[in-house]
Amino acid sequence: MAQTLAARSQINGHETARPEIKLGDSTSVALPAGSVDMILTSPPYCTRIDYTAATRLELAVLHPLTKIDIPNLSRQMIGSVRVPTEKIEICSDWGETCSKFLRDVQSHPSKASSGYYYRTHLDYFCKMSNSIQNLSRSLKTSGLAVLVVQDSYYKDVYNDLPKMISEICSFHNLKLRRREDFRIQRTMAGLHPYSRGYKRPMSALEAVLCFEKLGG
Template sequence: MFDELSIVSPKRNKRLQTGWEGFFPYYAGFPELFANEILKSAGLAEGAKILDPWNGSGTTTYAADRLGFSSVGLDLNPVMVIVARARLLAPSEADHLRPLAATILSQARAAQGTLDPEDRLLAWLAPETARFVRAIEKNIRRSLVGSLTKSADGIHLDRISGTAATLYVALFGMCRRLVAPYRSSNPTWLRCPKPQEQKVAVSMASIASWFAANVRGMTRALVALQETADGGESFSKSCTSILRANTTSVSLDPESVDFVLTSPPYCTRIDYTAATRVELAVLAPLLATDAKSLGQQMIGSTQVPGHTIAVSEEWGETCGKFLEALRSHHSKASSGYYYRTHLDYFDKMSCSLARVSKALKPGGSAVLVVQDSYYKNLHNDLPVMMAEMAANHGLTLGRRDDFHLRSMSDVHPGRKTYDRPKGANESVLCFSKH
């Protein structure tokens, strides 16, 4: 049933991230081309519903929207909820972005107000710089975030308007430029300055110029999309929901989804919140959690869980053997810290797959992009583990396509200590539910 699927490389290519896609350069996930080819060739009926439980920057929901399918995108990181909602902004809304941005900048210059001494932007920015950035954010919030988002029972980022989300993304881009000195070669890591380092100090004029330039660029990209739509492709033809949710506990309607397209978090101890620390700082007035608390909830958390987790047979034979080899490995902390973080990963992933499987209709399909890795010299064959785990939750593997690529772990100095292959395999796993 998967023979007709058109599967191209799921590896993101920065050279292809141009136009509207270029404003959402967040780590992990797959490119628009991959999502488009999969969904167009899947033989889905009109009205089909697509689910991406780890939606990230919204590639799946955006591609589904352009192709006329309803979709649901979930993500635990509030930054990604904002980004994915911005990505869905209709091209017809392009005309009012620049006037709105000009008004917001004018208001920010006129009344910056005082800066909370605990403002999280101060982790990287000098006080005057942080004060003006916060003034811009505050005016976006005052002008465009209303009672539907800020309701009496808390903040609902899933209700924020596409326009507000887009201006937040423009602000995110400007802040990422400000904190560039604190980014490492690892694209998932933004560090805080050391005590002896000076924090970033930039003039109001430069900040305003960078923010305005981002808005102009987004406007041009949306206009280009509108021209594409005028050529025969339409937008927002179906219902798309972007929700902040934890896949281990989310309540999804049983047998409500026709197709799943997603890339689960890799088992490489990546702190996905670290890549969005400055964005989380920008959003702090709208959030009830901080980066540390959020990171603890993430699949693949680098923070050791405080509760005891037992190995489950539902995780599969390969996973069990890997965990036993990891626990008995001679290297420091293998039987303690690293063993517990891996237990946390597989426990959360199994819970998530169970919920995704229950949401999938009988006869529905799920396509997962999964990458293998190494712990020291131990092969963490996540594609095989994921296939076994999925089988224990009612999903049958029908096709697997592998793509070899370079891995960030190859540049780690400790890699030379162990004899293991270079690079990693990114596997596209195609499952069906019977």
């Protein structure tokens, strides 16, 4: 892929860019601080999609190159459906909207809300917050970060992920400059037979959030 991109980025036989493809975990990857001009990403939404399972064919094809340990990857994933091994507490850096949402999940009367679901949601926001901290650290001052995120529901509790991500970003020196919303009619949650038992819309809002890294 890098070679093809390199071949396409030649003008009159001269190299104009040197593409590199790197693999890393956004929660821990350490790019040099202030080294990146722009980040474009669509992180996992908080909808309990198990990406290790969803991308098992791709992971199998890439295995000779990546040598990824699948059970470990499944734990590392943002949005992992596995209960985290370490104890995680709500952190003030995650903002008011996120803290309230997590308390609403914890106190929800449905089965396993205060246990399994609360703990996997804590894991999600802990990893997202660490990733956003890394993302901001690696950006140059005035660099851009574009994040595409979707809202959802936990049972009947609204998960306003675009607002929560904006609050986490603001804590990490990222100023929201522009937001574009798109209404998505077909969602995975809408296909789930039990989700129809709760009063909530079957469509979702996909937001494109554009941030600028502030100096200082």
